Amino acid sequence: xxxxxxxxxLKIQLLLDxxxxxxxxxxxxxxxxxxxxxxxxxxxxxxFRDRAGELYAxxxxxxxxxxxxxxxxxxxxxxGRPFVASPLLKQRFDLVSxxxxxxxxxxxxxxxxxxxx
Amino acid sequence: MTATPGATPTIVLVGHxxxxxxxxxALAERGLTATHRVVVLCEEPRPAYDRVAxxxxxxxxxxxxxxxxxxxxxAAHGIELYVGDxxxxxxxxxxxxxxxxxxxxxxxxxxxxxxxxxxxxxxPNKDADGxxxxxxxxxxxxxxxxxxTATTGAVVGGGLLGLEAAGALKGLGLTSHxxxxxxxxxxVQVDEGGGAALLRTIEEMGLSVHTGVGTQEIVxxxxxxxxxxxxxxxxxxxxxxxxxxxxxxxxxxxxxDCGLTVGERGGIAVDEQCxxxxxxxxxxxxxxxLASDGRVYGLVAPGYEQAETAAATIAAxxxxxxxxxxxxxxxxxxVDVASFGDAHGTTADCLDVVYSxxxxxxxxxxxxxxxxxxxxxxxxxxAEAYGTLKAFTGSVPPVSPESLVLPAGxxxxxxxxxxxxxxxxxICSCHNVSKGAIxxxxxEHSCTxxxxxxxxxxxxxxxxxxxxxxxxxxxAELEASGVEVDKGLCGCFSQTREALYEIVLALRINTYQGxxxxxxxxxxxxxxxxxxxxxxxxxxxxxxxxxxxxxGYVLExxxxxxxxxxxxxxxxxxxxGSYSVVPRIPxxxxxxxxxxxxxxxxxxxxxxxxxxxxxxIDMFGARVEQLPLIWTRLxxxxxxxxxxxxKSLRTVKSCVGQTWCRYGVQDSVxxxxxxxxxxxxxxxxxxxxxxxxxxxxxxxxxxxxxxGVIATSxxxxxxxxxxxxxxxxxxxxxxxxxxxxxxxxxxxRFLMFYIRTADRLERTSTWLERIPGxxxxxxxxxxxxxxxxxxxxxxxxxxxxxxxxDEWATTINDPEKLAxxxxxxxxxxxxxxxxxxxxxxxxxxxxxxxxTIGHRPLEGSAQR
Numbered sequence: 001x002x003x004x005x006x007x008x009x010l011k012i013q014l015l016l017d018x019x020x021x022x023x024x025x026x027x028x029x030x031x032x033x034x035x036x037x038x039x040x041x042x043x044x045x046x047x048f049r050d051r052a053g054e055l056y057a058x059x060x061x062x063x064x065x066x067x068x069x070x071x072x073x074x075x076x077x078x079x080g081r082p083f084v085a086s087p088l089l090k091q092r093f094d095l096v097s098x099x100x101x102x103x104x105x106x107x108x109x110x111x112x113x114x115x116x117x
Numbered sequence: 118m119t120a121t122p123g124a125t126p127t128i129v130l131v132g133h134x135x136x137x138x139x140x141x142x143a144l145a146e147r148g149l150t151a152t153h154r155v156v157v158l159c160e161e162p163r164p165a166y167d168r169v170a171x172x173x174x175x176x177x178x179x180x181x182x183x184x185x186x187x188x189x190x191x192a193a194h195g196i197e198l199y200v201g202d203x204x205x206x207x208x209x210x211x212x213x214x215x216x217x218x219x220x221x222x223x224x225x226x227x228x229x230x231x232x233x234x235x236x237x238x239x240x241p242n243k244d245a246d247g248x249x250x251x252x253x254x255x256x257x258x259x260x261x262x263x264x265x266t267a268t269t270g271a272v273v274g275g276g277l278l279g280l281e282a283a284g285a286l287k288g289l290g291l292t293s294h295x296x297x298x299x300x301x302x303x304x305v306q307v308d309e310g311g312g313a314a315l316l317r318t319i320e321e322m323g324l325s326v327h328t329g330v331g332t333q334e335i336v337x338x339x340x341x342x343x344x345x346x347x348x349x350x351x352x353x354x355x356x357x358x359x360x361x362x363x364x365x366x367x368x369x370x371x372x373x374d375c376g377l378t379v380g381e382r383g384g385i386a387v388d389e390q391c392x393x394x395x396x397x398x399x400x401x402x403x404x405x406x407l408a409s410d411g412r413v414y415g416l417v418a419p420g421y422e423q424a425e426t427a428a429a430t431i432a433a434x435x436x437x438x439x440x441x442x443x444x445x446x447x448x449x450x451x452v453d454v455a456s457f458g459d460a461h462g463t464t465a466d467c468l469d470v471v472y473s474x475x476x477x478x479x480x481x482x483x484x485x486x487x488x489x490x491x492x493x494x495x496x497x498x499x500a501e502a503y504g505t506l507k508a509f510t511g512s513v514p515p516v517s518p519e520s521l522v523l524p525a526g527x528x529x530x531x532x533x534x535x536x537x538x539x540x541x542x543x544i545c546s547c548h549n550v551s552k553g554a555i556x557x558x559x560x561e562h563s564c565t566x567x568x569x570x571x572x573x574x575x576x577x578x579x580x581x582x583x584x585x586x587x588x589x590x591x592x593a594e595l596e597a598s599g600v601e602v603d604k605g606l607c608g609c610f611s612q613t614r615e616a617l618y619e620i621v622l623a624l625r626i627n628t629y630q631g632x633x634x635x636x637x638x639x640x641x642x643x644x645x646x647x648x649x650x651x652x653x654x655x656x657x658x659x660x661x662x663x664x665x666x667x668x669g670y671v672l673e674x675x676x677x678x679x680x681x682x683x684x685x686x687x688x689x690x691x692x693x694g695s696y697s698v699v700p701r702i703p704x705x706x707x708x709x710x711x712x713x714x715x716x717x718x719x720x721x722x723x724x725x726x727x728x729x730x731x732x733x734i735d736m737f738g739a740r741v742e743q744l745p746l747i748w749t750r751l752x753x754x755x756x757x758x759x760x761x762x763x764k765s766l767r768t769v770k771s772c773v774g775q776t777w778c779r780y781g782v783q784d785s786v787x788x789x790x791x792x793x794x795x796x797x798x799x800x801x802x803x804x805x806x807x808x809x810x811x812x813x814x815x816x817x818x819x820x821x822x823x824x825g826v827i828a829t830s831x832x833x834x835x836x837x838x839x840x841x842x843x844x845x846x847x848x849x850x851x852x853x854x855x856x857x858x859x860x861x862x863x864x865x866r867f868l869m870f871y872i873r874t875a876d877r878l879e880r881t882s883t884w885l886e887r888i889p890g891x892x893x894x895x896x897x898x899x900x901x902x903x904x905x906x907x908x909x910x911x912x913x914x915x916x917x918x919x920x921x922x923d924e925w926a927t928t929i930n931d932p933e934k935l936a937x938x939x940x941x942x943x944x945x946x947x948x949x950x951x952x953x954x955x956x957x958x959x960x961x962x963x964x965x966x967x968x969t970i971g972h973r974p975l976e977g978s979a980q981r
């Protein structure tokens with residue numbers, strides 16, 4: 001969660017097993033919308049950028065429906081916490097903790113993410 | 118197998134209907150399932166289901182939907198439930214019950230809840246092929262099967278179930294007759310006046326009613342199948358199918374066989390504790406019991422009360438069933454019928470107050486005592502006041518009885534809100550919940566919504582007829598206790614959608630962030646909004662785009678980030694993450710070349726194709742990266758977005774109309790195409806559907822649409838506010854005999870007024886019922902221009918029409934937008950591996966097991 005200065009040549013990187021994995025250009029992310037990224041081991045990550053420039057990365061699978069679609073959900077702020085709402089059945093997930101805001105027994109994986117040159 | 122009575126005493130319940138199930142719940146609530154072995158013998162092949170709602174099977178409910186039995190409940194309480202295995206003998210000396218399977222169960226307490234059986238009059242050939250009764254799901258399945266080869270059906274009996282059965286036959290496509298021996302329909306519930314009002318309404322639905330005649334004989338052909346029936350007036354009625362619905366009789370044979378006392382007209386005699394009068398170890402509850410007041414109750418609410426009484430008695434608590442109220446409120450074939458208290462005015466010296474309007478099919482009667490006490494009443498056609506009136510029964514209402522039966526609009530008509538009721542008034546008769554208990558749920562148990570109150574008090578979970586009053590009470594109680602009911606759009610905006618629309622239009626605010634930061638709630642300003650307000654505001658901005666200076670392209674700039682997932686990809690997301698594609702086919706008219714193009718595209722991309730209800734073709738199974746390729750070909754062939762993904766105009770269906778049809782009086786296809794092209798792409802609070810029929814036969818089903826048009830010999834009739842789906846509503850006639858230009862002008866105004874004033878996700882049908890003044894107000898505004906806004910409404914629509922551009926054509930010509938149509942930002946050529954398909958009926962369907970990999974443990978044979 002690094003504040004990303006508005007620079008065109010910055011890359012989005014994910015921390016995987018202590019190494020930073022480069023995903024894409026920062027400019028590929030529209031504030032308020034997500035994109036999906038494929039990890040080397042086949043997992044899928046949903047990446048988001050909010051209005052203030054903060055970056056978030058969570059597992060792309062909707063744990064309720066099973067489809068890999070969280071990157072296509074709408075984001076928002078609930079009591080100061082950033083979330084994404086699944087486009088399938090609208091459950092909301094905290095982008096920082098991965099906790100489902102509508103079912104406390106469900107949590108999705110989160111990743112450390114940064115913008116770096 | 119013989120069960121030996123051990124240390125734990127055994128309760129055997131014979132019969133698992135609604136009352137039997139309630140008895141089990143009452144046992145569990147009292148902890149008796151923990152201290153007792155509980156055995157249930159159920160004759161039907163399925164456990165307890167909602168027999169009251171039986172007819173809803175024909176409107177799409179499955180037997181599973183009707184089930185009232187939670188198998189987890191049965192298991193959790195260790196109840197031994199044997200379905201399809203009825204009790205056949207009872208040995209009261211040995212205290213043993215033998216089931217049909219041969220199993221023998223010893224009991225300490227036996228509870229008979231065997232219900233009743235349909236009475237079939239002893240007429241010749243009553244058992245012929247094509248004769249049915251109407252009692253169980255199996256009966257319905259048999260009727261449904263037989264009706265496939267029948268064209269006419271007759272129901273013997275014009276009571277509650279008879280009318281339901283006749284409606285069901287009509288629904289199965291049969292010409293339906295009702296034969297009732299009494300001089301009127303529903304003789305038990307309504308009087309002559311009410312019967313007459315009911316008769317008119319039922320006949321208008323196309324059912325033939327024969328009252329005052331009996332059935333003398335069923336006529337059969339050589340093969341023994343029904344061909345008709347002979348009636349007592351000498352006439353003969355041709356019919357292929359007969360349903361007997363002439364009342365029920367208690368099923369007391371088991372009790373008779375073991376020497377228990379039964380009433381002269383049947384029913385197992387019990388005392389106030391529902392214990393049989395002969396044997397303290399045996400109880401009888403529900404429709405098989407003859408209660409201590411000498412009556413057999415055929416309604417579910419008294420049965421429930423008996424079940425509670427028996428369970429309480431077994432638990433050694435004090436309880437008594439001394440009789441029950443026979444009040445009922447039903448919706449029969451769409452007609453409200455209610456009767457309560459002394460409906461037939463049998464009390465000495467009582468007086469009637471009657472309001473009758475044959476034209477509207479209304480009949481309301483109140484029975485009033487000499488001292489002004491409300492004793493009972495009958496309501497036909499409009500039972501809105503039932504909940505309140507019933508609760509006032511036995512007291513002197515605070516306003517004159519006349520004012521209670523007059524229509525609300527009439528001068529002198531009064532509507533008594535539930536707030537006028539005393540605290541001890543019973544609101545939910547099924548569960549005996551008083552107004553005081555409901556208020557308590559709000560004030561003491563902090564319930565703030567109707568579902569919470571239902572859960573807390575059980576009120577409204579029986580027949581559901583009190584839910585409306587329940588809602589009014591909860592709102593009134595919340596407001597009284599100072600809780601402000603927040604009508605804001607969401608956690609980010611305290612304004613309603615309508616207020617936000619006015620702000621956007623008046624101040625020409627054309628960005629979401631601008632609106633949020635200036636007009637959002639304090640705590641939401643500067644934030645990211647939420648999934649509720651983003652698409653709602655995006656829709657308002659899109660509806661007003663040309664007027665407020667926003668881009669009309671929904672993926673431009675900030676707007677792209679606001680759209681729901683479907684709008685963002687201009688396609689409909691399906692359960693496995695693939696999308697469906699629907700090109701616009703205006704009016705449902707398509708050339709052979711167009712069909713071939715769609716067919717070729719679907720074949721080339723391996724898509725599943727299906728004809729939609731809106732006269733177009735849906736192609737399923739497109740991966741996100743295929744969408745631009747598919748649309749490039751569609752746009753090349755002249756197709757446009759069908760906006761199946763948007764809260765916007767979907768389709769304008771049509772029949773072929775005057776051009777081909779022998780009955781058509783106008784060119785409905787041309788009008789449908791004109792309307793669809795005019796309103797395509799119009800963003801609205803919810804989806805909009807429309808249809809144009811070429812004559813009054815209404816083959817395009819225009820009256821089930823948000824705006825529907827039906828041709829007349831003089832022009833067009835415009836209907837608004839119709840809906841299909843889960844809450845069907847027939848559209849209301851807004852204006853008649855319009856010219857083409859008048860029709861379009863009126864629809865322009867209507868749609869823009871709806872877009873301006875509706876709530877988010879509020880269809881025109883609910884909007885029309887919600888807005889103050891309803892249809893009359895809308896007519897005043899859009900026909901009479903009572904607010905002086907019609908010019909503005911028309912000009913807003915003119916802006917929309919002038920600036921429409923096909924979203925998909927714009928998108929495929931914009932490389933930056935196209936870059937979003939990939940599964941993975943870092944591997945644009947790799948498809949999402951979770952999106953897979955398997956074959957079914959020569960096409961594809963989603964490979965669902967693929968979706969479960971990764972978040973369920975992969976073990977053994979659990980995965981296929």
